[in-house]
Amino acid sequence: MNRRALLGIVGAFLLLTAVLRVWVAVNDRAYRAPVYSTQVQPVPREQGIADQQKAAEAKAKAKKYEAPTYRQFPFVGSRVAIWVVAELHLMFAAFVLAVPMFAFIIEVIGYATGDKRYDRLAFEFTKLLSTSFSFTASFGGFLTFMLIALYPAFTNYLMEVFSPTFLPYVLLFFAEAGCLYSYYYGWGKFHPLVHLALGLAINVVGTLIMFIANAWASFMMTPQGISDSGALVDLYAAFDNFTWMPINIHRFIGNIAFGGSVAAAYAAWKFLHAETDEQRAHYDWMGYVGNFVAISAFLPLPFAGYYLAAEIYAYNQALGIMMMGGAFSWLFIIQAVLIGNLFLAANYYLWLGMGRVEGVQAYQKYVKYLLAAIAVCFAVWATPHSLIATTAEIRAMGGTLHPMLGYLGVMSAKNTAVNVLILTTYVSFLFYRRTGKRPTVSWAKLGNLVQFLIFAASTAIVIFYGIYGYFVEAAVRIAFSVPQVLSVLVAMVLMTVIDIFLMRGAHATGETHWGKIPAVSQYVLIFIAVTFTWLMGLMGYVRSGLRQHWHVYGVLVDSSPDAFTPTLGFAANVVSVCVILFFALIAFVFWLASLHDKRDWGTTQSDEPAHGGHAPKRVSAGS
Amino acid sequence: MKLAIVLAVVAVMVVLRLVRAGLLVWLAAWWVGTYAVLRYGFVTPIPASALHIFMAITALSLFAYATSSRERMRATYEPVLAFASESRFTLPLALVAASIPGVVAWSVYQGLQQPLQPPYFGRTVHPSPPAEITSRGEKVDLARAANPFRNLEKTDVQAFRRHVENGRRVYYRNCFFCHGDDLGGAGMYAHGLDPVPANFLDSGVLPMFQESFFFWRIAKGGPGMPDEGAPGDSAMPEWERMLSNEEMWDVILFLYDDAGYRPRALEAVGAEVAH
Numbered sequence: 046m047n048r049r050a051l052l053g054i055v056g057a058f059l060l061l062t063a064v065l066r067v068w069v070a071v072n073d074r075a076y077r078a079p080v081y082s083t084q085v086q087p088v089p090r091e092q093g094i095a096d097q098q099k100a101a102e103a104k105a106k107a108k109k110y111e112a113p114t115y116r117q118f119p120f121v122g123s124r125v126a127i128w129v130v131a132e133l134h135l136m137f138a139a140f141v142l143a144v145p146m147f148a149f150i151i152e153v154i155g156y157a158t159g160d161k162r163y164d165r166l167a168f169e170f171t172k173l174l175s176t177s178f179s180f181t182a183s184f185g186g187f188l189t190f191m192l193i194a195l196y197p198a199f200t201n202y203l204m205e206v207f208s209p210t211f212l213p214y215v216l217l218f219f220a221e222a223g224c225l226y227s228y229y230y231g232w233g234k235f236h237p238l239v240h241l242a243l244g245l246a247i248n249v250v251g252t253l254i255m256f257i258a259n260a261w262a263s264f265m266m267t268p269q270g271i272s273d274s275g276a277l278v279d280l281y282a283a284f285d286n287f288t289w290m291p292i293n294i295h296r297f298i299g300n301i302a303f304g305g306s307v308a309a310a311y312a313a314w315k316f317l318h319a320e321t322d323e324q325r326a327h328y329d330w331m332g333y334v335g336n337f338v339a340i341s342a343f344l345p346l347p348f349a350g351y352y353l354a355a356e357i358y359a360y361n362q363a364l365g366i367m368m369m370g371g372a373f374s375w376l377f378i379i380q381a382v383l384i385g386n387l388f389l390a391a392n393y394y395l396w397l398g399m400g401r402v403e404g405v406q407a408y409q410k411y412v413k414y415l416l417a418a419i420a421v422c423f424a425v426w427a428t429p430h431s432l433i434a435t436t437a438e439i440r441a442m443g444g445t446l447h448p449m450l451g452y453l454g455v456m457s458a459k460n461t462a463v464n465v466l467i468l469t470t471y472v473s474f475l476f477y478r479r480t481g482k483r484p485t486v487s488w489a490k491l492g493n494l495v496q497f498l499i500f501a502a503s504t505a506i507v508i509f510y511g512i513y514g515y516f517v518e519a520a521v522r523i524a525f526s527v528p529q530v531l532s533v534l535v536a537m538v539l540m541t542v543i544d545i546f547l548m549r550g551a552h553a554t555g556e557t558h559w560g561k562i563p564a565v566s567q568y569v570l571i572f573i574a575v576t577f578t579w580l581m582g583l584m585g586y587v588r589s590g591l592r593q594h595w596h597v598y599g600v601l602v603d604s605s606p607d608a609f610t611p612t613l614g615f616a617a618n619v620v621s622v623c624v625i626l627f628f629a630l631i632a633f634v635f636w637l638a639s640l641h642d643k644r645d646w647g648t649t650q651s652d653e654p655a656h657g658g659h660a661p662k663r664v665s666a667g668s
Numbered sequence: 669m670k671l672a673i674v675l676a677v678v679a680v681m682v683v684l685r686l687v688r689a690g691l692l693v694w695l696a697a698w699w700v701g702t703y704a705v706l707r708y709g710f711v712t713p714i715p716a717s718a719l720h721i722f723m724a725i726t727a728l729s730l731f732a733y734a735t736s737s738r739e740r741m742r743a744t745y746e747p748v749l750a751f752a753s754e755s756r757f758t759l760p761l762a763l764v765a766a767s768i769p770g771v772v773a774w775s776v777y778q779g780l781q782q783p784l785q786p787p788y789f790g791r792t793v794h795p796s797p798p799a800e801i802t803s804r805g806e807k808v809d810l811a812r813a814a815n816p817f818r819n820l821e822k823t824d825v826q827a828f829r830r831h832v833e834n835g836r837r838v839y840y841r842n843c844f845f846c847h848g849d850d851l852g853g854a855g856m857y858a859h860g861l862d863p864v865p866a867n868f869l870d871s872g873v874l875p876m877f878q879e880s881f882f883f884w885r886i887a888k889g890g891p892g893m894p895d896e897g898a899p900g901d902s903a904m905p906e907w908e909r910m911l912s913n914e915e916m917w918d919v920i921l922f923l924y925d926d927a928g929y930r931p932r933a934l935e936a937v938g939a940e941v942a943h
Contacts, residue, residue, distance in 0.1 A: 366881075367796035372795070372895075385725065397737070412737075413733065416733050419729070420729040424721075424725050427721050427725065428721070430872065432715045434715035434717065435785050436785060438716070448712050449710065450714060450718060451870070454872070455872070563735075563741075
């Protein structure tokens with residue numbers, strides 16, 4: 046028993062000792078120095094590192110040179126990066142080419158009439174040029190570096206084909222810079238005819254520059270003059286490819302419209318900031334002239350676009366179908382909506398402009414009929430050929446085309462609508478021009494009747510061919526656009542000639558008060574400029590995107606990660622960002638130009654010009 | 669057109685003219701009248717997408733008219749201003765204010781009453797063809813290829829008719845189950861297919877394309893549809909697996925012949941001068 050008790054006590058003691066030992070071990074936080082191994086490692090670390098470096102150096106020396114085909118731009122990818130830079134370069138280039146065109150025209154008018162206002166206006170436009178020219182050149186350089194860095198193989202191919210055009214291009218650029226800065230800084234310093242010659246030279250040189258650059262861009266879409274493997278065979282053929290001349294014409298006219306609209310937007314911005322009636326009158330007039338130039342150029346623009354589209358079809362039908370009936374066709378519906386809005390806005394501005402003339406406005410009563418014609422034509426033009434419809438709607442229609450709307454989705458209806466829209470806009474302008482005047486010539490009634498008959502005959506021809514187009518095959522139908530266009534152009538020319546003689550010596554029934562126009566009209570001018578710019582970007586994307594996965598269509602395939610065709614929504618977003626960036630930059634240009642009219646540092650208020658836009662004094666026009 | 673709807677709208681306009689309604693009333697009448705005609709005036713309803721475009725254009729045009737001169741602007745906003753501020757309109761104004769939540773609730777209710785429909789996926793009905801296809805080992809250049817039997821129409825009418833008759837046999841043995849016995853796209857299986865089979869009587873189908881387009885669509889069917897045409901959605905088989913090239917060209921001859929359309933002519937100049 047005692048033995049058992051002794052064993053129990055010893056066991057309990059051992060258990061207690063074990064518990065105490067574990068408890069002390071777990072709670073012991075005293076610092077213990079690490080135990081270092083004194084044994085030498087079997088592989089020396091330094092030697093290992095040295096061997097690795099040596100191997101890396103040997104590998105680097107043995108690396109063979111391989112020309113990269115693509116490099117990647119961070120975050121947004123190469124395509125979007127090049128897209129944005131190219132678009133901004135193009136927009137500034139269009140502006141820089143357009144502004145001298147109408148600055149020159151306006152200066153000629155000022156010289157011929159001796160009216161100083163035109164001279165001042167031309168100078169005010171020219172003030173926008175120098176900064177814009179720098180931006181254009183900077184974006185051009187940016188684009189070139191981006192192309193070399195991101196698409197080296199493709200850029201190298203274009204250089205191989207078009208290198209003979211580079212030297213003339215650069216020399217022309219120098220000539221353009223020389224003419225432009227002489228024109229701007231030489232305002233009032235030369236004889237007016239010398240100055241006008243400089244203005245003409247800017248336009249000629251600028252247009253030649255554009256023609257060369259257009260050859261590169263159009264070659265990418267409709268390449269010619271090369272062998273099956275892409276080697277250059279005939280430079281002239283590569284230059285004068287299928288779409289080169291249509292793009293030249295389309296861009297030439299489009300640039301005038303675009304430049305006019307941006308200049309009008311500038312005037313609108315100044316109008317809205319004007320503090321005196323005199324300033325308002327000046328900028329109202331300036332906006333009117335800018336818009337007049339823009340809309341005058343805008344009217345023949347659809348025909349130039351049609352010529353371009355016909356050449357694309359002629360080059361390759363697959364491209365044409367892709368454009369008008371395939372993946373890109375919905376952009377044409379957006380285009381129709383935007384152009385319809387432009388027509389509506391242009392007419393609306395003219396109707397508002399009638400309010401500048403005091404007294405009874407006899408032509409206001411016709412506005413509702415003009416508006417009805419515009420709305421109907423707008424609706425016809427915006428009717429899609431392939432309707433977006435639910436399955437139930439498609440079943441109800443018995444197919445993809447609505448039994449009635451289907452007739453409005455085809456070319457015959459669209460051509461008719463756009464021609465009537467142009468005629469209607471022209472009539473709005475004619476009414477605006479006549480507001481506040483009464484003809485005094487003896488044949489006034491007959492003149493009016495003849496004008497009306499010309500208008501009616503032209504409309505009848507347009508509608509006749511529009512309806513007849515439904516009964517002939519496509520090849521014949523396409524050719525109908527020619528008599529339609531010609532009838533409209535001839536009608537506009539004839540009516541203008543008659544109107545000039547009809548209103549000669551007309552009795553003024555009310556004075557025109559520039560600046561007395563509702564402020565909403567100025568927002569219309571800004572709207573027109575933004576719409577033009579957006580339209581330019583969207584349609585430019587269609588032209589460029591048609592190549593799909595080709596850098597040069599059918600010749601040089603795009604094997605980069607961006608070779609897929611983006612969704613229309615994504616493309617519209619990129620274009621919208623470009624438009625916002627362009628207007629942010631152009632606002633900076635406007636601000637810089639406005640510095641010219643600001644008071645010099647330290648001068649008194651009496652030294653300040655009465656309103657913006659004073660041209661430097663020059664030898665009197667016509668002297 | 670449903671004449672009753674159109675005449676009712678015209679009658680309202682005539683009444684407004686007789687009572688010399690103000691500009692604001694006219695603007696409202698034009699908007700509502702246009703909506704009524706477009707929404708309810710067509711026997712075959714206009715799809716909602718097109719209706720929205722038309723109504724937006726109408727609204728924009730009416731806004732432009734209302735604000736196109738100072739007089740019109742005054743005639744438009746003065747009644748609104750008077751209605752909102754003069755004490756004689758207090759009761760009607762309160763009624764209008766109170767009805768706004770009711771209109772919203774009605775709109776929500778209407779939205780919930782729409783029948784359930786399969787979700788719509790946008791697709792291009794006539795997608796762009798590739799430049800070239802291979803059918804039964806034979807390469808076909810879609811930009812330039814013409815129907816090899818089309819010229820018989822002028823040179824050997826009897827041979828042409830034989831090809832058309834062969835095309836008819838091919839059609840009624842293979843195609844009419846979906847495309848219908850009258851070529852109208854309403855075959856016995858059509859109700860179960862989405863997208864619905866092509867309607868060859870539709871003026872936007874046969875005359876809009878060259879025959880090579882249809883050769884491609886028949887030979888490659890739904891699986892050969894490009895991305896924008898939603899590949900795989902169409903139940904059209906790849907007929908090159910079942911028919912010879914000659915049979916496919918024959919059935920195209922038959923389609924044009926029976927529907928009474930002419931194929932789109934080839935363009936005068938083409939890609940052959942490109943390179």
